[in-house]
Amino acid sequence: MAVQNKKLNLKDKYQYLTRDMGWEPTYQKKKDIFPDEDFEGIKITDWSQWEDPFRLTMDSYWKYQAEKEKKLYAIFDAFAQNNGHQNISDARYVNALKLFLSGVSPLEHAAFQGYAKTGRQFSGTGARVACQMQAIDELRHSQTQQHAMSHYNKHFNGLHDAAHMHDRVWFLSVPKSFFDDARTAGPFEFLTAISFSFEYVLTNLLFVPFMSGAAYNGDMATVTFGFSAQSDEARHMTLGLEVIKFILEQHEDNVPIVQRWIDKWFWRGFRLLSLVSMMMDYMLPNKVMSWSEAWEVYYEQNGGALFKDLERYGIRPPKYQDVANDAKHHLSHQLWTTFYQYSQATSFHTWIPEKEEMDWMSEKYPDTFDKYYRPRYEHLAKEAAAGRRFYNNTLPQLCQVCQVPTLFTEMGAPTKLSHRQLKYEGERYHFCSEACCEIFEHEPEKYIQAWLPVHQIYQGNCEGADVETVVQKYYHINIGEDNFEYLGSPDHKRWLSIKGIKPADEDKNAA
Amino acid sequence: MSVNALYDYKFEAKDKVENFHGMQLLYVYWPDHLMFCAPFALLVQPDMSFRALVDDIIKPATASHPDSARADFLKAQWLLNDEPFTPNAEASLTDNGIDHKSMLTVTTPDLKGMAGVGY
Ligand SMILES: [Fe+2]
Ligand SMILES: [Fe+2]
Numbered sequence: 001m002a003v004q005n006k007k008l009n010l011k012d013k014y015q016y017l018t019r020d021m022g023w024e025p026t027y028q029k030k031k032d033i034f035p036d037e038d039f040e041g042i043k044i045t046d047w048s049q050w051e052d053p054f055r056l057t058m059d060s061y062w063k064y065q066a067e068k069e070k071k072l073y074a075i076f077d078a079f080a081q082n083n084g085h086q087n088i089s090d091a092r093y094v095n096a097l098k099l100f101l102s103g104v105s106p107l108e109h110a111a112f113q114g115y116a117k118t119g120r121q122f123s124g125t126g127a128r129v130a131c132q133m134q135a136i137d138e139l140r141h142s143q144t145q146q147h148a149m150s151h152y153n154k155h156f157n158g159l160h161d162a163a164h165m166h167d168r169v170w171f172l173s174v175p176k177s178f179f180d181d182a183r184t185a186g187p188f189e190f191l192t193a194i195s196f197s198f199e200y201v202l203t204n205l206l207f208v209p210f211m212s213g214a215a216y217n218g219d220m221a222t223v224t225f226g227f228s229a230q231s232d233e234a235r236h237m238t239l240g241l242e243v244i245k246f247i248l249e250q251h252e253d254n255v256p257i258v259q260r261w262i263d264k265w266f267w268r269g270f271r272l273l274s275l276v277s278m279m280m281d282y283m284l285p286n287k288v289m290s291w292s293e294a295w296e297v298y299y300e301q302n303g304g305a306l307f308k309d310l311e312r313y314g315i316r317p318p319k320y321q322d323v324a325n326d327a328k329h330h331l332s333h334q335l336w337t338t339f340y341q342y343s344q345a346t347s348f349h350t351w352i353p354e355k356e357e358m359d360w361m362s363e364k365y366p367d368t369f370d371k372y373y374r375p376r377y378e379h380l381a382k383e384a385a386a387g388r389r390f391y392n393n394t395l396p397q398l399c400q401v402c403q404v405p406t407l408f409t410e411m412g413a414p415t416k417l418s419h420r421q422l423k424y425e426g427e428r429y430h431f432c433s434e435a436c437c438e439i440f441e442h443e444p445e446k447y448i449q450a451w452l453p454v455h456q457i458y459q460g461n462c463e464g465a466d467v468e469t470v471v472q473k474y475y476h477i478n479i480g481e482d483n484f485e486y487l488g489s490p491d492h493k494r495w496l497s498i499k500g501i502k503p504a505d506e507d508k509n510a511a
Numbered sequence: 512m513s514v515n516a517l518y519d520y521k522f523e524a525k526d527k528v529e530n531f532h533g534m535q536l537l538y539v540y541w542p543d544h545l546m547f548c549a550p551f552a553l554l555v556q557p558d559m560s561f562r563a564l565v566d567d568i569i570k571p572a573t574a575s576h577p578d579s580a581r582a583d584f585l586k587a588q589w590l591l592n593d594e595p596f597t598p599n600a601e602a603s604l605t606d607n608g609i610d611h612k613s614m615l616t617v618t619t620p621d622l623k624g625m626a627g628v629g630y
């Protein structure tokens with residue numbers, strides 16, 4: 001290196017610290033050093049074509065992130081000292097954080113592992129460095145999210161064992177299996193799945209609901225995390241687009257492979273986001289926008305422009321996007337009534353939306369809410385008022401691929417379940433949709449191993465035969481504290497006492 | 512199609528019948544009653560009679576629905592794995608041809624759920 005020239009210009013520094021980290025091996029075969037690079041069938045003819053739009057080097061990365069972190073933790077401290085949890089819109093909001101902490105933060109950690117592993121597999125230095133930095137980002141996200149939300153754990157239930165729950169609780173197998181699927185794929189599929197389909201195409205549908213949701217509901221700790229992650233996400237999104245264009249430009253044989261991955265991972269991401277749809281419409285006391293509005297802006301419009309742009313490579317929009325577009329009118333309502341009936345087995349509470357919230361939904365979902373979903377809540381409210389709060393005491397069928405209960409309905413027929421089944425090597429398999437069934441058919445060997453929580457309970461692998469034992473002992477959900485209806489829950493009572501309101505049944509439940 | 516892998520990729524199916532200790536899985540879907548969000552996943556004895564399945568398992572599972580009391584499941588229309596099916600009430604599940612991870616769909620033509628939208 002040029003010792004006499006103490007200060008390198010940015011371009012040289014980038015060259016030395018990234019591209020010059022790669023060299024042609026002399027006494028080892030390249031194939032032995034990067035054994036995973038071609039089994040997926042992706043052909044790379046020239047790695048030097050890889051563009052890194054950020055040209056960030058490790059030394060500036062550390063410096064920049066350390067500064068952000070310092071500010072972030074100063075705000076967390078202030079939030080805790082000022083009892084920031086008392087200033088949120090309503091304690092129902094905290095349930096969104098419970099879902100985030102057990103469903104999303106562990107995915108950040110899985111992303112860290114995924115990028116660390118994947119980055120190692122590329123012989124191209126630019127891709128390797130980008131993955132390495134994203135790995136570190138994702139590790140930070142996982143940690144800082146846990147720190148942002150840890151203050152709530154001192155004051156509310158259900159936040160005490162999120163990582164444990166992520167590995168075991170039935171609905172958390174949805175996000176967990178999503179990432180396990182991606183991480184067990186080859187390096188190019190992983191990048192198509194996470195960098196492109198998730199970070200680029202769908203990420204706004206995760207971060208806008210949670211981070212704007214936090215802002216609208218007075219949660220300064222989580223908002224601040226959101227801001228500190230924003231510049232990282234900008235890099236991740238850019239990487240996602242770069243990855244896809246790079247692969248497509250390298251060889252025309254890559255196109256059909258990438259197309260199938262896009263079809264698969266769009267759909268897997270869409271199913272995962274169904275959890276976010278209900279969070280957005282139901283768990284935010286102060287609403288940001290509806291799921292259907294978010295889907296229109298972030299998928300139909302932005303995604304539409306993106307796929308128009310990718311047309312020149314021979315890529316078309318994801319195969320089942322019409323089903324997803326149609327589902328925007330139903331998704332959140334179908335999900336929330338599912339979690340409502342299985343709240344005995346969740347680490348968060350559910351409730352019937354308040355009158356103003358239902359009116360908001362009528363307005364946001366003019367063609368579907370009053371017709372299909374308001375009657376549900378009217379019935380459930382009547383039952384609850386009669387002392388028969390509805391819980392479904394029988395376990396649901398799960399989709400072999402996405403692992404969500406098979407609750408989704410046919411496009412254009414919202415009272416008919418879109419169930420599918422097939423036989424593979426003598427064994428029957430069930431799916432929530434045509435799209436999940438098709439994913440299975442492409443790689444049956446992978447999905448026959450799915451750890452389906454309902455079947456695992458029935459096999460006796462979850463420390464008990466009845467739901468109560470499984471929930472308490474295997475899931476670590478504290479019965480009567482973390483689960484069941486929100487109204488009358490310890491969280492609800494605590495909130496009323498914070499706000500100086502006496503609960504309706506004050507004699508029995510004086511805090 | 513087949514998975515693309517670096518080695519001979521072969522694993523056991525996780526939910527083979529032998530993992531259920533003599534029991535088997537059965538799914539039951541009652542269309543137009545979406546108060547139950549998805550088909551039920553049930554653990555059943557293969558040698559139980561179809562009548563016992565209805566009386567001891569399906570009836571209690573559906574009891575919280577207002578239509579349940581009036582539902583005569585034995586006289587309803589059945590599908591077994593999407594094919595028309597006439598159950599023999601006294602025969603066992605096995606003798607009815609109901610194998611592990613089968614799905615039964617039971618339609619009650621005069622009972623269409625709540626609010627006219629199959630809830
Ligand atoms: Fe992240
Ligand atoms: Fe990210």
Ligand SMILES: [Zn+2]
Nearest residue numbers: 399402432436
């Ligand atoms: Zn599915």
